[in-house]
Amino acid sequence: MTVTSEPLVVPHEDTALSSHQERPYLLIVWDDPVNLMSYVSFVFRSYFGFSAERADELMLRVHHDGHAVVASGSKERIEADVVAMHGYGLQATLRRSEG
Amino acid sequence: MARAFRPVGGAYVAQLDAAESRLVGELARDVLQMLRSRAELTGDLVPDDADPAGVVGPPPAGGTGSAGAESSGGAAGATGEDWWSELGLSTADLGLDADGQLLPDNAAYDVEAARTAGEDGAGTPGVSTRRRARPADPALARLLPDLVGADADPGEAERLRALTEPGIAAAKRAALAEAGELLAQNPLRVPAESAPRFASALNDIRLVLAQRLGIETEEDAARVSRLEDDDEEAELEHYLALLYGFVSWLQESLMTALLRRRR
Numbered sequence: 282m283t284v285t286s287e288p289l290v291v292p293h294e295d296t297a298l299s300s301h302q303e304r305p306y307l308l309i310v311w312d313d314p315v316n317l318m319s320y321v322s323f324v325f326r327s328y329f330g331f332s333a334e335r336a337d338e339l340m341l342r343v344h345h346d347g348h349a350v351v352a353s354g355s356k357e358r359i360e361a362d363v364v365a366m367h368g369y370g371l372q373a374t375l376r377r378s379e380g
Numbered sequence: 381m382a383r384a385f386r387p388v389g390g391a392y393v394a395q396l397d398a399a400e401s402r403l404v405g406e407l408a409r410d411v412l413q414m415l416r417s418r419a420e421l422t423g424d425l426v427p428d429d430a431d432p433a434g435v436v437g438p439p440p441a442g443g444t445g446s447a448g449a450e451s452s453g454g455a456a457g458a459t460g461e462d463w464w465s466e467l468g469l470s471t472a473d474l475g476l477d478a479d480g481q482l483l484p485d486n487a488a489y490d491v492e493a494a495r496t497a498g499e500d501g502a503g504t505p506g507v508s509t510r511r512r513a514r515p516a517d518p519a520l521a522r523l524l525p526d527l528v529g530a531d532a533d534p535g536e537a538e539r540l541r542a543l544t545e546p547g548i549a550a551a552k553r554a555a556l557a558e559a560g561e562l563l564a565q566n567p568l569r570v571p572a573e574s575a576p577r578f579a580s581a582l583n584d585i586r587l588v589l590a591q592r593l594g595i596e597t598e599e600d601a602a603r604v605s606r607l608e609d610d611d612e613e614a615e616l617e618h619y620l621a622l623l624y625g626f627v628s629w630l631q632e633s634l635m636t637a638l639l640r641r642r643r
Contacts, residue, residue: 309529314601315590317628319635320583327576333639363527364544368551370583374529 304378306359308352311372312343324369325351328362353378382626384633385570392575392637394568394630404627405563407585411523412556414588415549418520422512424546510542511535519591523584524549555581575638582631589624593617 310321318340325336329352342349351373352362359375366373383395396404419425514537515521524545526537559581562570570578593604607621 314595314598315586316583317632317635319632319639320579323576323579323635323639360527360540360544364548367525367527367544367548369580370523370587372525375527376529376532 305353306356306375307350307378308359308362308366309348309374309376310339310343310351310366311348311374312346313372316371318344320369321371324366324371328365328369382630385630385637387637387640388569390572392570392572392634394570394633396563396566396568396630398566400626401563401566401568403623404582404585404630405560407589407623407627408556408560408563408581411581411585411588412553412560414517414520415523415553415556418515418524419546419549419553422545424549511538512542512545513538514541519588522587522591523552552580552584556584570634575634579631579634579638582627582634586624586627586631589620589627593620593624595624 321343322333322336322340325331325339326333329336331339339349339351343351352359354362356375363373363375382397382400385392385394387393416425514526515524524541527540527544528537555577558574559578562568562574562578590601590604593600593607595601595604604621604624607617608625610618
C-alpha cells in the first residue's frame, strides 16, 4: 500500500492476541445510513493498515449484513479500537466472543 | 458552483463559493459548540483548551490504561429485582448511578469519590469505578455512542464512557476547530496530514444533521435526498437536507481524491 500520510495509529495484527485467550474480545462495526462507503473503507485502511481489497470486503460486509467483526484481541486492544472507530464517527461496539 | 477536491502538491484543494464555505464553517463551529457544552458539564474542557498542541494531535489511540478493571462488579449490586431490568433496560437507559439514584443530566459521576469523599489522592485508583451517563441530546449521543451494545453487563457502558469519552470528544473538538479554520480559506486547501481529520469533522457534521433530519434507515436517507429537490417542503427541512447533501458531496469528493492517491 502506498501511504501518502502518516497512519493515524500504528496498525496491529487483528488476531495477534487471540491465541492468548480462549474467548477474545471482538470489534463489531455497525452499518448506518450516514457513513459513506468510501469513508468506512478509508478508515479501515488508515487505522488497521488493511489492503484496499480487504478494507472494501469488510466495508461491504458491514453494509450488507448490517455489521461485521473487524478485529479481535485482548479487551484493552479492542477497547482502543472501538475508541478509534468512534473518533472517526463509525458506529462500533465490543463484545466478548461466544467462545 | 463548488468544485471537487483534487490533489495538489502535498494537499487537497477544492473550490467552494464564499457562502458554501461560510455555511460549512458555521456547521463545524455549531457541532464544536455542542461538544464544548457537553465538556463543560462533564468537567472535561480544561486540559485541551489550555494546550494548543492538542489541535494537531492524532485521534485518541485509547491508551487510557487498563487499571485492573476486572473487579468492576459495582454494577451487579443494584440490579436484579429493579423495575427497569424487568423491562430489559439497563441503568444506561435511565442515567442512574450504582445506587439507583438519578444522575444529573450529562453528569460525570464518580462512585468511588462519592464513597470515599477524597479524590485528590493518587488520582487513578478510582478510575475503574467511575461512571458517566450517556448524553441526553440524541445528536450528541450519536457523536459519542456507547462502547458496548445493549446486551452488555449493566453499568459497563457507563464505566467505559467515563474512561474514554474525554479523549474521543477532545479529538473531535480539535478536528472541528481545525476544519473551521481551513474553511475560512479560499480556495479550500487541506494539507494531506489534516485530510483524515477534516474528513472525520465533515462526518461528525453529517451525523448531527442526519439526527436532526431523522435519518435512521436507508429509506430515511433516500427520503432526505428527495427533500433536496422539493422546495414545497417545510423550509427548515429543505434547508437542512440541502446542507446534508452538500457536506456529503464534499466528504465524498475528499474520499475520492484520497483513495485514488492511496491505491
